[in-house]
Amino acid sequence: MQQFLNPEILTSAILIIGAVTAFLYGRGLAVSRAQLPADGARAHSIPSYHGYFSAWIVAFIAVGVIALWTTFSGALPEFMFPAMMLGAMALGFIIINRLLTPTFRARNHVERFVGGVLMICSGVAVLTTFGIVLSLVFESLRFFDQVPILDFLTGLNWSPQTALREDQIGQSGSFGAVPIFAGTFMITAVAIFIAGPIGLLIAVYLSEYATKRTRATVKPMVEILAGIPTIVYGFFALLTVGPAIRNFAEGFGLSVPTQSAIAAGSVMGVMIIPFISSLSDDVINAVPQTLRDGSLALGATKSETMTKVIFPAALPGIIGAFLLAVSRAIGETMIVVMAAGRAANLTGNPFEAVTTVTVQIVSLLTGDQEFDSAKTLAAFALGLVLFVFTLVLNIIALLIVRKYRERYE
Amino acid sequence: MVNMNAAHTKYISDLGLTPNMGEVIEMMASAPAAETTQVKFECRDVEVFYSGKRALRGVNMDVPDSGVTALIGPSGCGKSTFLRVFNRMNDTIPNARVTGQILMDGQDIYSKDIDPVLLRARVGMVFQKPNPFPKSIYDNVAYGPRIHGLAPQKKDLDNIVERSLVRAGLWDEVKDRLKEPGTSLSGGQQQRLVIARAIAVSPEVILMDEPASALDPIATARLEELIDELKEKYCILIVTHSMAQAARVSQKTAFFHLGDLVEYDDTQTIFTNPKDQRTQDYITGRTG
Ligand SMILES: Nc1ncnc2c1ncn2[C@@H]1O[C@H](COP(=O)(O)OP(=O)(O)OP(=O)(O)O)[C@@H](O)[C@H]1O
Ligand SMILES: [Mg+2]
Numbered sequence: 088m089q090q091f092l093n094p095e096i097l098t099s100a101i102l103i104i105g106a107v108t109a110f111l112y113g114r115g116l117a118v119s120r121a122q123l124p125a126d127g128a129r130a131h132s133i134p135s136y137h138g139y140f141s142a143w144i145v146a147f148i149a150v151g152v153i154a155l156w157t158t159f160s161g162a163l164p165e166f167m168f169p170a171m172m173l174g175a176m177a178l179g180f181i182i183i184n185r186l187l188t189p190t191f192r193a194r195n196h197v198e199r200f201v202g203g204v205l206m207i208c209s210g211v212a213v214l215t216t217f218g219i220v221l222s223l224v225f226e227s228l229r230f231f232d233q234v235p236i237l238d239f240l241t242g243l244n245w246s247p248q249t250a251l252r253e254d255q256i257g258q259s260g261s262f263g264a265v266p267i268f269a270g271t272f273m274i275t276a277v278a279i280f281i282a283g284p285i286g287l288l289i290a291v292y293l294s295e296y297a298t299k300r301t302r303a304t305v306k307p308m309v310e311i312l313a314g315i316p317t318i319v320y321g322f323f324a325l326l327t328v329g330p331a332i333r334n335f336a337e338g339f340g341l342s343v344p345t346q347s348a349i350a351a352g353s354v355m356g357v358m359i360i361p362f363i364s365s366l367s368d369d370v371i372n373a374v375p376q377t378l379r380d381g382s383l384a385l386g387a388t389k390s391e392t393m394t395k396v397i398f399p400a401a402l403p404g405i406i407g408a409f410l411l412a413v414s415r416a417i418g419e420t421m422i423v424v425m426a427a428g429r430a431a432n433l434t435g436n437p438f439e440a441v442t443t444v445t446v447q448i449v450s451l452l453t454g455d456q457e458f459d460s461a462k463t464l465a466a467f468a469l470g471l472v473l474f475v476f477t478l479v480l481n482i483i484a485l486l487i488v489r490k491y492r493e494r495y496e
Numbered sequence: 497m498v499n500m501n502a503a504h505t506k507y508i509s510d511l512g513l514t515p516n517m518g519e520v521i522e523m524m525a526s527a528p529a530a531e532t533t534q535v536k537f538e539c540r541d542v543e544v545f546y547s548g549k550r551a552l553r554g555v556n557m558d559v560p561d562s563g564v565t566a567l568i569g570p571s572g573c574g575k576s577t578f579l580r581v582f583n584r585m586n587d588t589i590p591n592a593r594v595t596g597q598i599l600m601d602g603q604d605i606y607s608k609d610i611d612p613v614l615l616r617a618r619v620g621m622v623f624q625k626p627n628p629f630p631k632s633i634y635d636n637v638a639y640g641p642r643i644h645g646l647a648p649q650k651k652d653l654d655n656i657v658e659r660s661l662v663r664a665g666l667w668d669e670v671k672d673r674l675k676e677p678g679t680s681l682s683g684g685q686q687q688r689l690v691i692a693r694a695i696a697v698s699p700e701v702i703l704m705d706e707p708a709s710a711l712d713p714i715a716t717a718r719l720e721e722l723i724d725e726l727k728e729k730y731c732i733l734i735v736t737h738s739m740a741q742a743a744r745v746s747q748k749t750a751f752f753h754l755g756d757l758v759e760y761d762d763t764q765t766i767f768t769n770p771k772d773q774r775t776q777d778y779i780t781g782r783t784g
Contacts (some may be wrong), residue, residue, distance in 0.1 A: 298590065299590070375627070377623055377625055377627035378627055378629060378630075379588075380585065380588070380621075380623060380627070381623065381627040381628075381629065381690065381693075382629070382639070383585065383588055383616065384583060384585060384616055384620065384621035384623075384694075385616065385617070385620070385639060385640040385643065385693065385694065385697060386613050386614060386615075386616040386617035386640065386643065386644060386697065387613070387639075387640075387643050388613055391643055395639070395643075396629050396639075399630065399631070400629070400630045
C-alpha cells in the first residue's frame with residue numbers, strides 16, 4: 088500500500104484522472120451546448136474533439152505545474168504541490184467552460200496539439216544526439232589539453248596503462264592511437280572480405296533467381312543473423328572460431344594465438360552479412376524490371392543481364408550498403424573485446440592479436456579510476472574519432488543511396 | 497478469313513464476282529500487303545495461361561514476313577501477352593504458360609531444340625516505355641553485338657553501332673555524343689535508341705509493344721516514319737492503342753477481344769469493312 092502513496096504515482100494519478108475528467112466534461116459540454124437551438128447552426132467539431140481538446144488543456148497545465156515545481160524545488164513547502172496541481176487544473180476547467188461553444192474549432196486545435204507533441208518527441212531525439220556529441224567534444228578537448236592532438240592521431244605507441252602508473256597527469260604516457268586505428272581497420276577489412284562477397288551473392292540469388300516464396304522465407308532467416316546478440320557471436324568467436332583457426336594453423340606448423348584479428352573479423356563478417364545482403368537485395372530489386380526485360384529481349388542470359396545491366400545500375404546502392412556495413416563493423420564492440428585481444432600491436436598480419444577503438448574504450452573505462460585522468464579522457468577522444476568516422480561513412484552511404492534512388496523515379 | 501494472299505485473290509476473281517466484291521479486291525490489289533507474301537509465323541491454337549488462368553484463347557493466325565502487322569484491342573485483351581509469345585518473353589514471367597504451336601519459318605519455336613536466348617536475338621523487342629540501359633549511347637547499341645560476339649574487332653563494333661543508329665534515324669542527333677548516357681536523351685530519342693539497340697543484333701522480326709505511348713505527337717510521327725522504313729527489311733508486329741496509328745503504319749491488323757482473336761485481315765478491310773460487330777464497335781469507339 089505504501090508504494091501507491093509515493094509522490095510520483097500520486098501525481099501521475101491526479102494528472103490522468105484530471106485529463107479523463109476533462110475529456111468527459113468537454114464532451115458533455117459540447118453535446119449539451121450543441122443541442123441549444125443556435126439557428127440550426129451545426130457545431131464545428133464533433134463532441135469527442137471537444138473532449139480531447141479539454142483533456143489536452145488540463146494535462147498541459149498539469150505538466151507545466153510539475154515542470155515548474157521541479158525547477159524551483161525547495162522554494163515552497165511540500166504540501167503546496169498537490170494544492171497547486173489541483174488549483175491549476177481547476178483553472179483548466181474554467182478555461183474549457185469559457186472556450187467550448189458550438190463554433191469552437193476543437194478539431195483544428197487538437198490537430199495542432201498532436202503536431203506539437205510529435206515535434207517535441209522528435210526534438211527529444213535530436214537534442215539527445217546533440218548532447219552526446221557536445222559532451223564527447225568537450226571531454227575530448229580536455230584530453231587534448233593534456234595530450235597534443237597530433238600525438239594522439241599519429242603516435243605509433245599506445246600504452247595508457249603505463250602512463251597511469253608513472254604519472255597521474257599522463258603527459259609521459261603513450262597515447263598514440265595509430266595501432267588501434269590500424270587494428271580496427273584490419274578487423275573491419277577481414278569482416279568485409281567475408282561479408283561482402285557472401286552478402287552480395289545472397290542478394291543476387293534472392294532478387295534474381297529465388298522464387299517469391301523462397302525469397303519470403305530466406306530473407307528473414309538471413310536477417311536473423313543481425314539479430315543475434317553480439318555477445319553470442321563473441322563467445323562463438325572466442326571458443327569455437329579462434330581455437331579452430333589456431334588448430335588449423337598448427338597443422339601447418341604455425342603458431343597462431345586464439346585471439347586474433349582473423350577470428351574476430353570473420354565472425355563479425357558473418358554478423359554483417361545481412362546488412363549487405365538485405366540492402367543490396369533492395370537496391371537490386373529497385374532496378375526497374377524494364378531494364379531486365381530489355382536485356383533479356385536482346386538475347387542476354389540471366390547472368391549476363393545480372394552482371395552487365397543490373398549490377399552496374401545497382402552499384403551505387405550496393406556501395407552504400409557496403410559503407411553502412413563497414414560503419415556497423417567499426418562500431419562493433421563485443422566480438423572484438425572477446426576475440427581480438429587487447430594488445431595494441433601495429434601489425435599487418437591478421438593472424439596476430441590486435442585491438443580496436445571500441446575495445447580500448449571499454450578497457451579505459453572499466454575498473455575504477457577518476458573520470459578526469461588522461462586515461463579516461465582518452466576514451467572520449469577515441470569515441471569522438473569513432474563517431475566522426477562512422478558519421479561520415481553513414482552520410483556518404485546515404486547520399487549515394489539517395490542519389491541512386493532518384494535516378495529511376 | 498486469314499491471310500488473303502494474291503493467289504487467293506486471283507482465285508476469287510477467276511470465279512467472276514459481284515461488283516461489290518470487285519471493289520474490295522481492287523482496294524486490296526493496291527495495298528502493299530497483297531503482294532506475294534510469305535508466312536513468317538504460323539500460330540496454331542496458341543493459348544497463354546497466367547497461374548492457370550487463361551489470358552489468350554486458341555489463337556490461329558499467320559504473320560506475313562514483310563510489312564507491319566498491328567495488334568489492336570481493348571486494354572487487357574491479351575495483345576502484349578500475344579506479342580511476348582513470339583520471342584518467348586513469357587518464359588521469363590513466373591506462372592506464365594504457353595500452349596499450342598508457333599512456327600517461325602516452319603520451325604516450332606517452342607520445341608526443345610530452340611534456345612530462347614538465341615531466338616530473342618532473331619526476334620527483337622521494343623517496349624512501351626523507352627528503357628535504355630544506364631550506359632553510354634554507344635554501349636547501349638553495342639550491348640547485343642557484344643553478348644552475341646558479332647563484332648570480333650572494335651572497328652566492326654563501331655560499324656554496327658553506326659549502321660544501327662543510322663537505320664534508327666538517330667545517328668545525326670547523337671554522333672557527337674556517343675559517350676553520353678543513353679538516359680540523357682529525350683523520350684523519342686530514347687525510343688529510337690532502343691530500336692537501334694534491337695536492330696544491332698540483326699533480328700528478322702521486331703516486336704513493338706505500344707512504342708509510341710510515351711511519346712509526344714512529333715516524336716510519334718518520327719517513329720511512324722521509322723517503322724515505315726524498317727518494314728522493308730524486318731517483319732514488324734506492333735501493338736497499339738491508336739486506331740489511326742494502326743491504320744497509318746500497318747498492312748495487316750488483328751483485333752483481340754477478351755483473349756480471343758476476333759478478326760484478322762488487311763488493315764483496310766478491318767477499318768472500312770469489319771466483319772465482326774465487336775470489331776466495328778471498337779474501331780468506331782463504342783467499346784474499349
Ligand atoms: N504477368 C502477369 N501475371 C498475371 N496475369 C497477367 C500478367 N500479364 C498479363 N496478365 C493478364 O493477362 C491478360 C492480358 O494482359 P495483356 O497485358 O496481354 O493485355 P494487353 O492487351 O496488352 O492490355 P494493355 O492494352 O492494357 O496493355 C490481362 O487480364 C492481364 O491481367
Ligand atoms: Mg499491353
